Amino acid sequence: MRHRLISVSLFLCLAVLPPIAYALDDPFWITIATRMLIYGLAAMSLDFILGYGAMVSFGHAAFFGLGAYVVGVLTHHQFYDEIIPFLPFDWTGSVSALVQWPLAMLVAGLVALVIGALSLRTQGVYFIMITLAFAQMLYFFMIGLPDYGGEDGLNLWTRSEIWGLDLSDSSQFYYVVLVLVGCWFLLSSRMVKSRFGRVLIGCQQNEPRMQTLGYPVTRYKLTAFVISAMGTGLAGALAANQNEFVSPSLMAWTTSGELMVMVILGGMGTLLGPLLGAFLLLSLEEVLAGWTEHWMVILGPILVLSVLFARGGLYRFLAGKRDAK
Amino acid sequence: MLFLEQLLNGVQLGMMLFLMAAGLTLIFGIMHLINLAHGSLYMVGAYVTATVSLASGSFALGLVGGCLAAAACGVLIEMLAMRHLYHRDHLDQVLATFGIILTANEATKMIFGPQALFLNPPAWLSATVNILPETPYPAYRLFVIAAGIVVALFLRHVITHTRIGMLIRAGATHREMVTALGFNISLLFTLVFALGAALAGLAGGLAGPLLAIEVGMGEQILILTFVVIIIGGIGSVKGALVAGLLVGIVDTLSRAFLPTVLKTTLPAASADALAGSVSSMAIYILMAVVLVVRPQGLYHAYGT
Numbered sequence: 229m230r231h232r233l234i235s236v237s238l239f240l241c242l243a244v245l246p247p248i249a250y251a252l253d254d255p256f257w258i259t260i261a262t263r264m265l266i267y268g269l270a271a272m273s274l275d276f277i278l279g280y281g282a283m284v285s286f287g288h289a290a291f292f293g294l295g296a297y298v299v300g301v302l303t304h305h306q307f308y309d310e311i312i313p314f315l316p317f318d319w320t321g322s323v324s325a326l327v328q329w330p331l332a333m334l335v336a337g338l339v340a341l342v343i344g345a346l347s348l349r350t351q352g353v354y355f356i357m358i359t360l361a362f363a364q365m366l367y368f369f370m371i372g373l374p375d376y377g378g379e380d381g382l383n384l385w386t387r388s389e390i391w392g393l394d395l396s397d398s399s400q401f402y403y404v405v406l407v408l409v410g411c412w413f414l415l416s417s418r419m420v421k422s423r424f425g426r427v428l429i430g431c432q433q434n435e436p437r438m439q440t441l442g443y444p445v446t447r448y449k450l451t452a453f454v455i456s457a458m459g460t461g462l463a464g465a466l467a468a469n470q471n472e473f474v475s476p477s478l479m480a481w482t483t484s485g486e487l488m489v490m491v492i493l494g495g496m497g498t499l500l501g502p503l504l505g506a507f508l509l510l511s512l513e514e515v516l517a518g519w520t521e522h523w524m525v526i527l528g529p530i531l532v533l534s535v536l537f538a539r540g541g542l543y544r545f546l547a548g549k550r551d552a553k
Numbered sequence: 554m555l556f557l558e559q560l561l562n563g564v565q566l567g568m569m570l571f572l573m574a575a576g577l578t579l580i581f582g583i584m585h586l587i588n589l590a591h592g593s594l595y596m597v598g599a600y601v602t603a604t605v606s607l608a609s610g611s612f613a614l615g616l617v618g619g620c621l622a623a624a625a626c627g628v629l630i631e632m633l634a635m636r637h638l639y640h641r642d643h644l645d646q647v648l649a650t651f652g653i654i655l656t657a658n659e660a661t662k663m664i665f666g667p668q669a670l671f672l673n674p675p676a677w678l679s680a681t682v683n684i685l686p687e688t689p690y691p692a693y694r695l696f697v698i699a700a701g702i703v704v705a706l707f708l709r710h711v712i713t714h715t716r717i718g719m720l721i722r723a724g725a726t727h728r729e730m731v732t733a734l735g736f737n738i739s740l741l742f743t744l745v746f747a748l749g750a751a752l753a754g755l756a757g758g759l760a761g762p763l764l765a766i767e768v769g770m771g772e773q774i775l776i777l778t779f780v781v782i783i784i785g786g787i788g789s790v791k792g793a794l795v796a797g798l799l800v801g802i803v804d805t806l807s808r809a810f811l812p813t814v815l816k817t818t819l820p821a822a823s824a825d826a827l828a829g830s831v832s833s834m835a836i837y838i839l840m841a842v843v844l845v846v847r848p849q850g851l852y853h854a855y856g857t
Contacts, residue, residue: 284644346841349848353587353643353787357779358844364776365837372830481776485651492648522663528656532634535649 246399271490271502273459279497282432287363291457293479295332295464300474325388336461344453381475495541567801568701572756574793576749582788589650592771593657598623598757612675623754669767786850807835
């Protein structure tokens with residue numbers, strides 16, 4: 229029951245954060261917390277395949293960036309009233325969140341279907357390198373597109389719009405992000421407990437056995453890969469909204485690395501752990517960057533040491549080792 | 554004779570990639586270790602080569618210094634971190650080496666400053682050579698190609714004709730057996746790591762006069778090196794050579810000629826834009842094609 233206690237208290241804390249931040253006259257905390265939630269959503273999605281399907285994807289930055297670019301491109305075309313090229317019908321984009329965000333998930337999912345179908349022909353270390361290489365390919369593709377800013381990126385003239393809400397207000401945006409993260413968490417934990425999730429965990433533990441039992445293993449893994457990419461795409465769409473800017477640097481390979489670090493720091497295979505991992509890593513970055521401009525020279529060894537000595541992650545530390553998973 | 558020049562440029566890039574991939578593929582084949590920090594060793598090689606060359610005036614001395622410095626850093630990394638990761642899964646190895654990259658990049662920035670270094674080729678290589686009548690080609694690039702060939706022959710000799718090479722091959726396929734026969738496998742691992750690091754340092758040193766020496770240069774070539782290893786097959790030095798040349802040539806030729814080819818069918822402006830994007834994707838498309846045909850790479854050497 230400690231799991232339920234941790235998750236309920238975590239989301240309660242997050243829910244009361246904006247009033248407290250206003251009371252302390254520090255609304256900047258809301259912006260930071262929103263950023264953490266967005267990265268936490270991406271890390272949670274990555275954990276779905278990393279912790280339950282043993283697929284070490286080093287290319288999730290690509291789906292993060294694609295989600296962001298869908299929002300960026302649609303907003304850009306809406307602003308200039310230009311028709312989006314290479315579509316079978318004439319459409320000048322949209323700024324509605326109900327169009328942009330599902331579309332971001334759809335595009336990320338479709339690209340993941342292609343990348344996953346190719347990458348899942350391999351295993352282990354090949355899979356790591358191939359997902360990295362495909363993400364890098366998309367990164368260079370975006371750099372090479374001058375219509376959408378190339379290396380300089382695109383400025384968004386507005387955040388997405390939902391009827392009845394004002395997303396440019398930082399605490400309203402925060403609550404929208406929080407609700408989405410909560411929904412994705414509930415959905416993921418239901419999926420993990422479902423028959424689908426059990427098959428996935430079975431593949432992680434003994435893939436030949438699942439295959440012999442007659443499960444179409446690759447199809448299950450590909451489905452999980454696509455779902456994971458969709459969650460990451462949604463996080464990307466939210467990140468584009470928060471920054472009101474998209475650029476290829478969202479897709480840089482270091483973003484993939486950071487997402488993996490968040491999953492490991494928080495605890496692989498726990499879903500809520502990666503959210504905590506995102507909070508931990510981003511706060512560590514904030515604090516160290518406040519001390520010195522060369523903060524990475526401190527963060528690097530901390531990462532190496534935590535991999536070498538602190539196994540299991542923050543969540544398992546909170547939940548107790550035996551209770552976890 | 555633009556084509557011949559570009560072809561040679563491709564071969565030269567291929568040789569650099571081979572130097573990187575040979576070390577990385579040996580480290581993976583023998584120790585089952587994925588080492589992202591290989592690009593950092595390349596950067597160390599480049600910086601030390603440039604610094605020593607500028608200080609002493611001798612590029613050869615610089616190259617030796619670069620190789621030695623990279624090898625020393627490699628041994629240090631191996632003894633402090635990697636040694637504890639051989640039995641962990643690849644995810645832990647990726648994360649630990651990711652941490653090492655962050656540290657190495659920032660430390661380099663602190664020592665050498667944020668601005669890029671530039672190095673000229675040494676005087677005896679700065680001329681051009683007529684490869685065909687009326688076709689000059691920079692001597693330095695030919696020197697890089699020659700260095701790559703020498704290293705390839707050297708590695709072939711070491712791996713197939715020496716006792717160390719025999720142990721390397723045996724260690725890759727039957728690790729327990731080699732240990733059981735009483736060989737010091739841990740020393741062998743450190744040696745292979747140092748060899749791989751020295752090759753990365755050599756690649757970095759040779760890249761000095763061709764590229765800007767800057768923080769982050771290691772990661773650019775690291776990802777290309779991964780593509781080479783995927784195409785060539787993990788653990789195979791021969792695969793690293795063939796795939797390195799293939800990737801080098803495809804990348805260079807598509808960058809050089811794709812705009813011209815596309816202009817025959819598309820309007821000039823959009824052809825340029827499209828060619829820029831597509832040519833930087835060409836090697837990844839090549840990789841995808843190889844994966845579909847041979848998922849284990851061209852020369853699959855050892856069991857994963």
